[in-house]
Amino acid sequence: MSRRGRWLALGAGLLFVSIVAGLLVGPVQIAPGAALRWLASFGAPPPGMSEQQAAILGNLRLPRVIVAGLVGASLSASGAAYQAVFRNPLADPYLLGAAAGAGLGATIAVVFGPATAFAVTVPLAAFIGAVAGVGMAYGLGRSTLGGRSSTSLILGGIAVASFLTAVQTFIQQQNAETLRQVYSWILGRLGTTGWDDARIALPSVVVAVSTLWLIRRLLDVIEVGDLEAESLGLNVGRLRVVVVVAASLATAAAVSVAGLIGFVGIIVPHTVRLLAGTSYRQVLPLSVLFGASFLILVDLLARTAVAPAEIPIGVITAFVGAPFFVLALRRAGGRSA
Amino acid sequence: MTLRPNHDAPALEVVGLGVRLGGQEILRDVSFDVPAGSWVCAIGPNGAGKTTLVHAVAGLVPFEGRVDLWGRELSTYPRRERARLVAIVPQKPVIPEGIRVAEYVLLGRTPHLGILGTERKADHVAVAVALEQLELRWAAARRLDSLSGGELQRAVLARALAQEAPLLLLDEPTTGLDLGHQIRVLELVDGLRRAHGLTVLSTMHDLTLAGRFADRFALLSQGRLVSTGSRTDVLNEAVIAEHFGASVRVIGDADIGWAVVPVSEKGDA
Helix, strand or coil, rough: CHHHHHHHHHHHHHHHHHHHHHHHHCCCCCCHHHHHHHHHHHCCCCCCCCCCHHHHHHHHHHHHHHHHHHHHHHHHHHHHHHHHHHCCCCCCCCCCCCCHHHHHHHHHHHHHCCCHHHHHHHHHHHHHHHHHHHHHHHHHHHHHCCCCCCCHHHHHHHHHHHHHHHHHHHHHHHHHHHHHHHHHHHHCCCCCCHHHHHHHHHHHHHHHHHHHHHHHHHHHHCCHHHHHHHCCCHHHHHHHHHHHHHHHHHHHHHHHHHCCCCCHHHHHHHHHHHHHHHHHHCCCCCCCCHHHHHHHHHHHHHHHHCCCCCCHHHHHHHHHHHHHHHHHHHHHHHCCC | CCCCCCCCCEEEEEEEEEEEEEEEEEEEEEEEEEECCCCCEECCCCCCHHHHHHHCCCCCCCCCCEECCCCEEEHCCCHHHHHEEEEEEEECCCCCCCEHHHHHHHHHHHHHHHCCCCCHHHHHHHHHHHHHHHHHHHHCCCCCCHHHHHHHHHHHHHHHCCCCCCEEEEEEECCCCHHHHHHHHHHHHHHHHHHCEEEEEECCCCCCHHHCCCCEEEEECCCEEEEEEEEHCCCCCHHHHHEEEEEEEEEEEECCCCEECCCCCCCCC
16 A cells, blocks of 8 residues: 555544544443444444433434534644645634634624524524634735735734634623633533534535545645746636635634634644645645544543543643644654754 | 647747836836747846746736737636646745655646646656656655755756646756756756757856857846847847946857856956
8 A cells, every 4th residue: 555545544544443432432331342333323223222322322422523523624624724825834724813703703692692592503603703704804815905925814814813802802891791601612612412513514514625625736736836836827816715715614614613622723734744744635634534533532531531521622632732743743853863 | 739829930929028016117128039949048137127027928927018929829828728838947946845856846747637636647757757857866755855956956947847848937047056067957958958849948147158058148137128139149248248237258269168257357366
């Protein structure tokens, strides 16, 4: 098998192991064999599994694993794609105002929305806010900050993010009783019951991540700079629009169901680069696979480490992610020295 | 073949070319042509507009006037078709971090692939051929940023060759190279030009090297074309003194060949 094939197989294997681990671990013990048989029969309880166990797998653990996987894949793939088109290793999915827009949307939903419908209104408002935030940043960068360069887009993102955050903070201060709810959303959390979140996120994530996956080779071309990429026949402006739209869609979907989970969009693509090389033909598919696995495993930790309480998932991504990232960097440094 | 509508037309014909960038006029009313299979060198002092000329011909900056490739207007070629006709070796190529030499050269195949296409065997063959011609087979798996200046220049040239474009634009191809590597790179280009019938438009600062390799010259000064023609027309002492502000002697010698040599004001000891 080629080197690339080996990495893809490893990523797919890791994802499978993560999904199974996510199904098995929890307060109610379920035997691995039974869980696999349950998975293989698409949710029909196999002989020896109680209805209650099947319900735990089908309504609690599987949707949560799937949402974690979708969020991890979205943030990692968007981060990798942003790093390519902005030619900036520190670009993350929240670069163009998606986080601030989502934060404002969620805050508005919490403050002004009906408390009984938070499960649906908060994700929806966050999604709309994220898309609107990026749209404003893009419009601002293109129209008033002079042009086609990636710098003007980033500056637009900074301006929009500051503005939206200010509005969000103001609304929050005026309604201090909602502080706790908004804060816990900002720290990042995955839903605990049912398929609502997966249904909200799935369509955008599938469309956006497949788009990025399909154009991965063009991300290599844009690495040589706008001018040279144009000389190779690439429409750089259009590619950047496609990436911004796709990555924003994926990010908005992720943010809407999981809140702000930092660090994933930077650490996963960079770890992949250190392990498997810098070509986006590898970086993008592997970011999807490793990103999904990473978040499933982190979520596992988030709900079991101090059970029955939960640690906000964003806290763990940084807590686990930062040391792991340093290890990966050290390994790469040792190899090239 | 629709790519080159007219084989008898010059590979490149520039008529009344003007370029404004950021409100500033960089080139004005430049007209010249490059016959297929020839090597034309644009020379001129710093800031004369040589690089902008190369970018305009590659369709990378907006311009006024007309640029024709093989008798057909540049703007009528779709991007990828244009990129199959014109390859550029930029003065300061952007080196992506961590990229391997073979991956880099493979980027030259971009205009030959579909938008979402992946490379086929023929593309890998083209990469292997380009690496072979530039004596870089050994470096295929090396990181591009680990190469020396001369090797790097050859890798960039290999990418342009893998593009298989009949018109090659070289912007200061010898910048940063020592004398031996300068001559080797230019000999290589000349050999490839003869072997594959390529047409070359280059810019160059070293007038001696330019004079030895190019067939014809276009002297730019302050954004205008002030002289075109053969070596004797353009690279003579009077023209160089006027436009470069340098006092030189042009030597045509059976032993050392042809050279532009600066005249020492103080007199050499």
